[in-house]
Amino acid sequence: MSLAARKSLNNLLKKFVWDGAKDNKRIPLINWDTLCLIKEDGVADLKKMELQNSTLGAKLSWKMCKEPQKLRCRLFQKKYLDSEDTNKILTMANTERGSATWNFLWDCRHIITNHISWQIGNGYTVLFWRDSWDGFLALTETFEDKGWVDMVENCIGKHVCNYMEDQGDQNGLRKWKKINIGNPSLCEQLWKAIKDRKIPESVEEDIIILCAVKSRMYSSKLGYEVQRQRGSINTWPHKLSWNHKVLPKVRAFLWITLHNRILTGDTIKNIGISGPNRCVMCCAKEESTNHLLFCCPVAEYCWNWFLERINWVIAKNERLIDFILAWPNRQKTKWCDLWLNGPSLIVWHIWKERNRRIFKEASLPQFMLVEKIKTSIEEVLNGKKIKGNPKVYTNWDALMEKRWALKEPQLYVPLIKHLDRKAIRWKAPPMDWTKLNFDSASKGNPGESNIEAIIRDEQGNILHGLFGGIGVATNNEPKICALEVGLCLCIRQGLSRIIIVGDSHIIINGISWSILHNWKLNKWVPMINEHLITIESYKIGHVYREGNQVVDYLANLGVGENDDPIYFSQASATEDIKGQCMKDYQRYPQQGIG
Structure with a gap:
């Protein structure tokens, strides 16, 4: 790879990290060489193109030994080594300089010869x-x-x-x-x-x-690791700042915070921008990362509240990073995610409150700030899924369920393999039951959207159905709207025993739990609950798209082409819709929820 190409790729990586998708120039908060250190040193573990290039050069040297029959290897062997020994590229001390490719290969072989x-x-x-x-x-x-x-x-x-x-x-x-x-x-x-x-x-x-490795073979990953040097940081709470159980934007902010690089008053002053540097939370001391998020009276109130809520006592440190380093990492109890999400969400909400006071000239009292923190923690924990049986249940977990509005975690549903999903079909409901299938489609997120719902009996006959546009919406809004309209249609027709299925895990789980972790979607939950109360008996379940083909077909009739939903029944449905319904019934006439 040429020097110009390496510089271009490095610049693209830097632009992605600091500027995002927009063209506006932003201030690089952390040095690029630091960002490329390993994750255990508290950095982002990004790739340096110079090291990656050398890694690939060493791979060519390794192939000279292991694949001597290749034309490139035979050419170099004859021209520069003049020997039948395929290992000579790694064992000989010196050689004459040659083409740019050979010189590059020779200069990179030390990555292998040292190991x-x-x-x-x-x-x-x-x-x-x-x-x-x-x-x-x-x-x-x-x-x-x-x-x-x-x-x-x-x-x-x-x-x-x-x-x-x-x-x-x-x-x-x-x-x-x-x-x-x-x-x-x-x-x-x-x-x-x-x-x-x-x-x-x-x-x-x-x-x-x-x-150096069990496989005894060279790989690009190994070559890159042996070239990279560790940073000067010996201890770093990477398990907290990089844990996948923490919200991505929150853990990214925590990572920048622990590097002391968020744009507080002292940081802005150090990069040459003048302005007020008094802490807006207490109006008493100069604003710094450690003071704002840990030592300020508002921050202390939030931390003390959280420690009391989780029934934990910890020694008071003077620095935030020391406090995070001493934070326990419990992984074996049912609600252990409290230990991971609590500190990061406290730091996040204090920073948001600071920005609210500066840019919106509005503030929240301390009791409302901790209430927002509490709500965020509960939403994150209630949205988690577990695999298999729950973890160990202790007295501490029982206490947490009393102090926090926590619900039983959802079971993780493993994905079905593609070949297995081909066998999934619509299942007819039991006798005297009806089945409501709902779905939606969007051109973009947000974009022009439409909704679809169809109600069928145990013979696969269409009782009622609808499809049509609802205007611009995000991808999940039309789905819950289709469910609400479908329930209204069931109630209007006097149906009392209904099986409700859709292919959206988010909507199905949200209705089952009576909460959705998105404020735009959550406003639909009370209306749907009111509809469900009026129904004598109902069941809610998830189905893959292969079992939801009729409404998926209705979605393909056109997104956003109709201003209002079009209603139809067995008599008014088109032959194509009837054919799709009959095909579903004939392929898989068994009874069930799926």
């Missing part, structure tokens, strides 16, 4: 004293008396095969010769170094391996 060892076959190629073999350092690294080593080499030989007996033992392992030359203590030291090395009998040639 290679030999796997012994017949022992004819590997140097006993000078090479690393069997994953150990070269024996010359452990013997300071180089004169004795040279004497043994002259008497016995240079290669591993010279130090092994011709016959192996009963287990098929090679036996080592006893060395009795010169200093007896050095001979005993050598015997201790090699006696536990198990070399199987083999007539195959010796091969080069990488001793």
